[in-house]
Amino acid sequence: MQHHVRPLALIAFALLLGYLLTLFTGTSLVVDVLLFACSLFALVKSADIFTRLASVLGNRLGISRLATGILIIAIGTSAPELFASIGAALQNQPEMVVGNVLGTIIANSLLGIGCGAIAASTTLTVHNNVFGTQMSLFLVAILLALGSLYDGVLIWYEGLILLLVLGFYLHHVMRYSDAPAIEHDADDLEPDDLSEPADIASPFIYLIPSLLISLSALFLSGDLVVSALIQGAETLDISSTKLAASILAVGTSIPEIATAIALVRQNNADGLFGEIIGSNIFDTLGILGLIALFTPLTLAADLLLYLGGSVFMMFIITMMIMNDREINRLEGVSLIALFSLFTLQLVSL
Numbered sequence: 001m002q003h004h005v006r007p008l009a010l011i012a013f014a015l016l017l018g019y020l021l022t023l024f025t026g027t028s029l030v031v032d033v034l035l036f037a038c039s040l041f042a043l044v045k046s047a048d049i050f051t052r053l054a055s056v057l058g059n060r061l062g063i064s065r066l067a068t069g070i071l072i073i074a075i076g077t078s079a080p081e082l083f084a085s086i087g088a089a090l091q092n093q094p095e096m097v098v099g100n101v102l103g104t105i106i107a108n109s110l111l112g113i114g115c116g117a118i119a120a121s122t123t124l125t126v127h128n129n130v131f132g133t134q135m136s137l138f139l140v141a142i143l144l145a146l147g148s149l150y151d152g153v154l155i156w157y158e159g160l161i162l163l164l165v166l167g168f169y170l171h172h173v174m175r176y177s178d179a180p181a182i183e184h185d186a187d188d189l190e191p192d193d194l195s196e197p198a199d200i201a202s203p204f205i206y207l208i209p210s211l212l213i214s215l216s217a218l219f220l221s222g223d224l225v226v227s228a229l230i231q232g233a234e235t236l237d238i239s240s241t242k243l244a245a246s247i248l249a250v251g252t253s254i255p256e257i258a259t260a261i262a263l264v265r266q267n268n269a270d271g272l273f274g275e276i277i278g279s280n281i282f283d284t285l286g287i288l289g290l291i292a293l294f295t296p297l298t299l300a301a302d303l304l305l306y307l308g309g310s311v312f313m314m315f316i317i318t319m320m321i322m323n324d325r326e327i328n329r330l331e332g333v334s335l336i337a338l339f340s341l342f343t344l345q346l347v348s349l
Helices: 002-024 029-060 065-090 094-119 128-148 156-175 180-187 204-236 240-245 247-252 254-265 269-292 301-322 329-347
Strands: none
Touching (some): 002 029, 002 204, 029 065, 029 204, 029 254, 065 204, 065 247, 065 269, 094 269, 094 329, 128 156, 128 269, 128 301, 156 269, 204 240, 240 301
């Protein structure tokens, strides 16, 4: 508990400042930007603490390090976009949910792999398990999500189907966890990410309250970040869905990008691809599926066409780059440039 007192205090300060700024939202763009920055900091930081505490709790309860690591990679790094989407749903902004998820998938892939390739000391090696099995599962997730949205709305039974497929994916990952991409993902989370001595030495009774506090911070910061985007969209006279698919998508992708860079610095390219693809699959199936159970998700036809087409183009370009089973720095720079082009086109749509 004491190991996280200072970060929790910073989160509390950011949330308090954010709520104070809501009293002045709409008065200037500077206030809207400050509100977004404070709420995004609280969102990402509380997600990091929640993830670490969950891993410690898993260790305490005797859950295998591998199982805990996979769940942390798939769900933990997706916590910011999950709770930002929950905040959008609570504020009756279903288009922001879809825009954030699709934009985050694109940001994860282009920026995550791109930054990883640039940060790597050598070219990234793509193993057959990544190029074949993992990317195939990712394609299935994309087709299911966009197929459910083809009529402009994703309703509860379609969301249930997405969640069932996600369950199958997690079962597949756990069953075949000896595959290189998954094995390295979990291994490279230890010892620092999965078993911090300071946390494990702390009394067990402090873990649950700390988890509840960080979870509450996730909900509050998710609500705040959506409020900031809505106010900013009104000030700039830009669709809030476009901001969710661009600025918010980049912000909530920070954990994936940071993890990707850390993994390649450990010479673990498999871990990078497993983390990016796993997070994308969870975003596509888990977030859209979960929120669709409680409220229909909609998206305007023009934005659906552009974002859906961009997701497909991102997938095809990524597969083309992976075709020779290597990704070099120049290709990493090209992926980042493609995301910049995507964002410019989106804003001018």
